[in-house]
Amino acid sequence: MINEQIRDREVRVIGEDGQQLGIMSAREALQLAAEAELDLVKIAPKAQPPVCKIIDYGKYRYELARKEKEAKKKQKTVEIKEVRLSPNIDKNDLNTKVNNAKKFIGKGNKVKVTLRFRGREMAHVQQTKHILDDFAELLKDVAVIEKPAKLEGRSMSMVLTEKR
Secondary structure (H helix, E strand, O other): OEHHHOOOOEEEEEOOOOOEEEEEEHHHHHHHHHHOOOEEEEEEOOOOOOEEEEEOHHHHHHHHHHHHHHHHHHOOOOOEEEEEEOOOOOHHHHHHHHHHHHHHHHOOOEEEEEEEOOHHHHHHHHHHHHHHHHHHHHOOOOEEEEEEEEEEOOEEEEEEEEOO
């Protein structure tokens, strides 16, 4: 809320240079702001009495937007990378996939390991679960299992994340 939108009887006023001007009526505070050719902005509406500051409102909004932008820059988005395996995968192929997963986890991403079944391979689902267990075992020094292996349709998948 700014200027005439402030309807409180008493407000705590902070001057443009940051010093406390004390508790006064909203009209007096608005007069002070008008004399300084600035705006009266309600900073803390929940406080008792509400805190208002005499500042340039346009500049204040710009500063808030800039702070928000800076906070967004520091955020890190986590992607989910997928590694696909098949039930009859060989040791060397498995090691290659493990190295790829290590790279993804090293960059801070999550890894979804999917074991795809085709045709008659569906009859041997329980015998091939050990492939996902071996995969997780090979990555245990850098990753932990976030979601354990689960059968979904024709594929079994689990999610690994970086170890904290």
